[in-house]
Amino acid sequence: MRPTHLHQHRSPVACIVPPDLLRDIIRNGTEEERWAAADTMAIDTTFRTLRAAFAATVAATKVAMLPMGGQGGQPQRTIYDQKNSTAIALGTVARTEGQPAVRDAAVNEAYDGFGATYKFFWEVLGRNSTDNAGMPILGLVHYSTNYANAFWDGQGHMFFGDGDGRLFVRLTKSVDVIGHELAHGVTQYEANLVYQGQSGALNESMSDVFGSLVKQYAKNQTAKQADWLIGKDVVGPTLKPALRSMKAPGTANPYDKQPANMDKFVYTAADNGGVHINSGIPNHAFYVAATAMGGKAWEKAGRIWYDSLRDAKIRPTSGFKAFARATVRQAQMRFGDTSAEVDAVRAGWDKAKVKM
Amino acid sequence: MGTRVRLTRSGGFAGLSMVASVDLDELPESEASQVRAALSQVNFDGHSDPGHAAPVRGAADTYQYDLEVLGRGRRSLTVHEPIADPGLQTLLDVLLPRAEPE
Ligand SMILES: [Zn+2]
Numbered sequence: 188m189r190p191t192h193l194h195q196h197r198s199p200v201a202c203i204v205p206p207d208l209l210r211d212i213i214r215n216g217t218e219e220e221r222w223a224a225a226d227t228m229a230i231d232t233t234f235r236t237l238r239a240a241f242a243a244t245v246a247a248t249k250v251a252m253l254p255m256g257g258q259g260g261q262p263q264r265t266i267y268d269q270k271n272s273t274a275i276a277l278g279t280v281a282r283t284e285g286q287p288a289v290r291d292a293a294v295n296e297a298y299d300g301f302g303a304t305y306k307f308f309w310e311v312l313g314r315n316s317t318d319n320a321g322m323p324i325l326g327l328v329h330y331s332t333n334y335a336n337a338f339w340d341g342q343g344h345m346f347f348g349d350g351d352g353r354l355f356v357r358l359t360k361s362v363d364v365i366g367h368e369l370a371h372g373v374t375q376y377e378a379n380l381v382y383q384g385q386s387g388a389l390n391e392s393m394s395d396v397f398g399s400l401v402k403q404y405a406k407n408q409t410a411k412q413a414d415w416l417i418g419k420d421v422v423g424p425t426l427k428p429a430l431r432s433m434k435a436p437g438t439a440n441p442y443d444k445q446p447a448n449m450d451k452f453v454y455t456a457a458d459n460g461g462v463h464i465n466s467g468i469p470n471h472a473f474y475v476a477a478t479a480m481g482g483k484a485w486e487k488a489g490r491i492w493y494d495s496l497r498d499a500k501i502r503p504t505s506g507f508k509a510f511a512r513a514t515v516r517q518a519q520m521r522f523g524d525t526s527a528e529v530d531a532v533r534a535g536w537d538k539a540k541v542k543m
Numbered sequence: 544m545g546t547r548v549r550l551t552r553s554g555g556f557a558g559l560s561m562v563a564s565v566d567l568d569e570l571p572e573s574e575a576s577q578v579r580a581a582l583s584q585v586n587f588d589g590h591s592d593p594g595h596a597a598p599v600r601g602a603a604d605t606y607q608y609d610l611e612v613l614g615r616g617r618r619s620l621t622v623h624e625p626i627a628d629p630g631l632q633t634l635l636d637v638l639l640p641r642a643e644p645e
Contacts (some may be wrong), residue, residue: 273625340602367604374603383597425644430556457553458558461558463554463557504634509629
């Protein structure tokens with residue numbers, strides 16, 4: 188867990204050290220090496236931007252008064268009303284942590300959805316919020332007009348539109364969408380998978396996996412009971428009955444082009460190289476592995492996938508093969524080399540035709 | 544010879560491609576002039592650097608827009624939201640209502 192004395196004096200590692208190596212040091216080095224590396228990474232523009240963005244947010248919302256990165260177990264949520272503006276600056280504060288429900292359904296849905304997502308990451312994976320250090324959870328609802336989308340801005344904010352009534356209805360209506368968006372933040376703080384091509388599709392798949400698990404955990408469903416659909420409660424008439432299916436990629440709606448295995452991998456310039464298309468491949472591997480293991484999907488398969496996202500060998504540019512290997516390695520470490528769990532993980536990637 | 548404008552919005556949480564392809568000669572004159580005016584404001588050169596062509600680092604599920612204009616020669620650009628170019632925003636406002644899922 189990140190200590191609160193973030194700016195204590197330490198000597199940064201020389202700047203020529205590649206970011207990937209720094210990430211490895213942060214994960215696996217001694218305490219002193221880790222913080223030196225973390226300081227060096229802070230020099231990176233993105234992290235500087237992130238810190239600046241958070242500092243501004245904190246100042247604006249007085250979240251600074253709240254304990255940060257303490258014992259964990261308590262989310263720090265703030266929901267903002269963007270009032271249909273396309274401005275990306277924080278709108279009017281609509282509900283803060285601990286406040287009772289308000290009249291606006293989107294505000295309450297976001298608040299509750301973030302609550303369920305925080306609870307999942309904390310209770311199941313021992314993770315304290317997006318950055319594992321109690322980071323405030325900031326949701327911006329009523330973004331733009333007829334906006335049929337939700338996104339993570341890379342700087343700690345999750346935007347939700349009201350939908351266009353055609354592709355989507357209000358995007359906050361489903362906890363798997365909310366979990367999906369917050370999971371993008373988790374991925375950014377862990378493997379930081381580049382949002383393009385295979386690493387981007389893997390990034391997308393992590394969000395579908397955790398989004399689906401947040402929903403299954405909230406409903407206390409077994410892998411067998413779960414429908415493994417994404418966005419079932421938010422699709423409009425065009426995308427009915429659901430947005431994506433982890434069980435049967437490519438069958439969720441008439442426009443679903445997701446492949447279920449590598450033979451059908453889609454090469455395209457659209458969608459950052461088909462990140463929402465090819466995510467069907469690792470999505471299906473997870474479904475197969477989780478159902479083969481039986482029980483609740485978050486107990487074993489979810490834990491293996493999470494450990495793999497944090498595996499030091501997973502780099503920002505890692506693809507399916509590297510991730511598949513990481514899941515086998517993590518399953519072996521947690522459950523034993525010849526365990527049924529390892530077999531299930533292998534079966535998943537085998538079904539998805541991802542060669543290791 | 545007319546000018547053909549093709550706009551593809553892809554990505555987003557849905558990852559669905561929405562395509563609008565219009566020939567300016569076939570549009571009602573008021574809309575055609577709106578598109579022409581917007582096109583004249585779009586800075587194609589300004590969007591040619593990778594900083595605009597890729598999403599903000601760490602961001603996910605934002606829309607990707609691919610614009611192609613065929614007339615005297617071919618001009619194209621790729622941008623990710625948030626859109627900073629007002630000319631481009633006007634163009635999106637006119638064309639997106641005509642977009643259909645691909
Ligand atoms: Zn996503």
